[in-house]
Amino acid sequence: MNRAIQVFLYPEEIEHASPTEVVELIRDLGADTAIVAVMYHRSRRVFPRHQRVSVLAAPTLYLSPDRRRYERLVPEGHAHEGLLRFRDECRAAGLRFHAWVVGLHHELLAAAHPDVAARLLDGSPAGHSLCPSSPDAIAYVAALAADVAAQLRPDAVDLEAGFYPAWEPSYTLTLALEPLSERARLLGSQCFCGHCTAILGDDLETRTQAAAGPPFGHPSDDDDVRAELGALRAKGAASLIREVARAVHGEGTLLRVFCSGPSEQAALQGVAPEPAASADAVLFGCGPLGGVDLLERFTGLRALAGRSGTVSTNWTPARETFAADAERLARDGAKGLALYNLSLVPDAGIDAFRMAATSFREAATVPW
Numbered sequence: 001m002n003r004a005i006q007v008f009l010y011p012e013e014i015e016h017a018s019p020t021e022v023v024e025l026i027r028d029l030g031a032d033t034a035i036v037a038v039m040y041h042r043s044r045r046v047f048p049r050h051q052r053v054s055v056l057a058a059p060t061l062y063l064s065p066d067r068r069r070y071e072r073l074v075p076e077g078h079a080h081e082g083l084l085r086f087r088d089e090c091r092a093a094g095l096r097f098h099a100w101v102v103g104l105h106h107e108l109l110a111a112a113h114p115d116v117a118a119r120l121l122d123g124s125p126a127g128h129s130l131c132p133s134s135p136d137a138i139a140y141v142a143a144l145a146a147d148v149a150a151q152l153r154p155d156a157v158d159l160e161a162g163f164y165p166a167w168e169p170s171y172t173l174t175l176a177l178e179p180l181s182e183r184a185r186l187l188g189s190q191c192f193c194g195h196c197t198a199i200l201g202d203d204l205e206t207r208t209q210a211a212a213g214p215p216f217g218h219p220s221d222d223d224d225v226r227a228e229l230g231a232l233r234a235k236g237a238a239s240l241i242r243e244v245a246r247a248v249h250g251e252g253t254l255l256r257v258f259c260s261g262p263s264e265q266a267a268l269q270g271v272a273p274e275p276a277a278s279a280d281a282v283l284f285g286c287g288p289l290g291g292v293d294l295l296e297r298f299t300g301l302r303a304l305a306g307r308s309g310t311v312s313t314n315w316t317p318a319r320e321t322f323a324a325d326a327e328r329l330a331r332d333g334a335k336g337l338a339l340y341n342l343s344l345v346p347d348a349g350i351d352a353f354r355m356a357a358t359s360f361r362e363a364a365t366v367p368w
């Protein structure tokens with residue numbers, strides 16, 4: 001299912017043009033897969049081609065959930081008119097249709113179920129994420145992915161936020177006049193909720209505080225902490241991805257998981273061969289990086305995951321190397337190129353991606 005030119009988009013895209021017109025635009029880009037957001041996190045999104053700012057004030061499920069599938073954690077959602085029609089138009093035009101699902105990142109469920117939510121090294125709630133060490137969080141993400149798969153029958157569910165939340169908490173202004181060290185930021189955002197502590201043990205929590213240094217603990221040079229944490233996170237992430245894959249396969253659909261961030265951070269999120277192998281495919285989120293930085297991010301994440309996959313890359317106004325970057329990624333063994341994100345790019349971005357798609361295809365080193 002990889003080895004393709006793919007395009008992310010939001011369902012709001014089909015509020016501005018008919019599903020047929022959006023499908024034609026995607027085909028005109030040289031793409032063969034549409035990746036449509038079906039569960040998305042809170043965000044303010046600027047759609048330049050439609051002169052629109054679209055705000056999701058809360059996590060948004062663009063479907064009406066089948067409540068019988070869920071256990072303790074149940075999402076709210078409303079069906080988006082046009083999503084099924086868009087899927088049908090994709091199929092009729094020979095495009096593959098992926099459902100893009102944000103998993104653990106859900107601040108309403110995290111607030112409503114503190115025992116399932118991630119807690120940081122200082123004991124405070126992360127605020128935006130559930131913790132994959134919690135069986136209830138795994139049950140929720142598996143039920144959500146299966147619900148989406150059953151209702152939309154996509155070619156794949158693309159799971160974002162399926163690993164441990166090892167990034168700085170969203171929606172929080174961290175006030176620190178003396179910037180935190182890289183170690184403190186990395187280790188300070190590690191989850192030590194009750195479920196994690198049961199797996200990791202009190203000793204590792206104390207050692208993590210010391211390895212993080214101020215303000216979490218007195219500094220110590222315990223270089224083994226990151227490796228030990230990463231190995232345990234990989235096991236936890238594999239438990240979630242295995243369960244989600246089982247649920248999605250039960251609906252006749254494939255599962256692809258997003259891996260993202262710098263290698264040091266991704267390792268602490270649990271990105272490793274075991275969880276990556278539990279999915280049918282992986283997608284590397286490389287954001288706005290270009291040139292050497294993009295290649296390094298891709299090769300770093302691929303090494304951690306132990307397999308190649310599709311690279312998701314942002315268009316940016318200053319980026320003049322889009323086509324050259326695509327060519328290098330193809331030569332380096334990327335299995336596909338995904339544009340982040342059709343709904344967010346202006347006309348200039350569409351033209352740039354069309355050229356990047358051509359470069360990628362021409363330089364592909366592995367047969368399609």
Ligand SMILES: [Zn+2]
Binds near residue numbers: 117133134192193197
């Ligand atoms: Zn936890």
